[in-house]
Amino acid sequence: MKIGIIGAGAIAQAVAKLGREAGHEVMLSNSRGGPTLAEAAAATGARAGSAAEAAAFGELVLVAIPLHRIADLPAGLLAGKTVIDANNYYPERDGRIAALEEGRITTSALVASHLDGAQVVKAFNAILARELNGAGTRLPGGAQRALPVAGDHPSAKAAVIRLMVEFGFGAVDAGPLSESWRFERARPVYCVPLAEEPLREGLAATTRDSWVPEGSWR
């Protein structure tokens, strides 16, 4: 499969490496091009391109850039594509977004509302980039780590779950994008290594008032 990636930072490179190891073709991109992108491509075995080239290249496209930079992307860039949204909301980086603060929208619904016609699946946001590798698929004791996924388009979500499983992770379907707040930043399961059943239970037990201290997951 061809995987396009918008972004060439920590998450983008981790997914690029896993994609290459699983035998996929991968193209990374960033907004600056040049040496920064060449280094990321060399480190991962991916090709390098512009965001528009990565969008066109990918049968599946990962968007892994700071949330506040999503607005830089042309609205129609990913129309018709299955898009993995790995982004999280960090107010100190992204600026305060009232609709998120007040729980009126999820980060992925915000991303989807900008990317006209894209089939957005939230995934790979609730794991630290340094754990997104073969070793990170196992918990102490050897059980398989599972990751949450959410989306409104069953076939797009199924494609992303297949990729997760190829990478060695289990997957827990948290439902539609409107439920994805359950694994956003500072929710109890956010970036916590869990096996499938505890993750499923943790997602179900999360309420709108369930928060963990800022940064406790790092």
Ligand SMILES: NC(=O)c1ccc[n+]([C@@H]2O[C@H](COP(=O)([O-])OP(=O)(O)OC[C@H]3O[C@@H](n4cnc5c(N)ncnc54)[C@H](OP(=O)(O)O)[C@@H]3O)[C@@H](O)[C@H]2O)c1
């Ligand atoms: N790091 C983690 O452990 C982690 C875990 C889960 C989720 N996340 C989330 O995933 C997203 C990416 O995080 P990260 O840690 O990978 O970020 P990062 O290391 O800071 O990398 C961000 C990348 O986005 C690129 N970028 C910025 N604006 C762009 C644009 N308009 N078009 C194309 N590329 C653009 C940057 O390159 P240029 O500036 O050169 O364009 C850079 O390569 C964030 O929303 C973050 O919250 C991060």
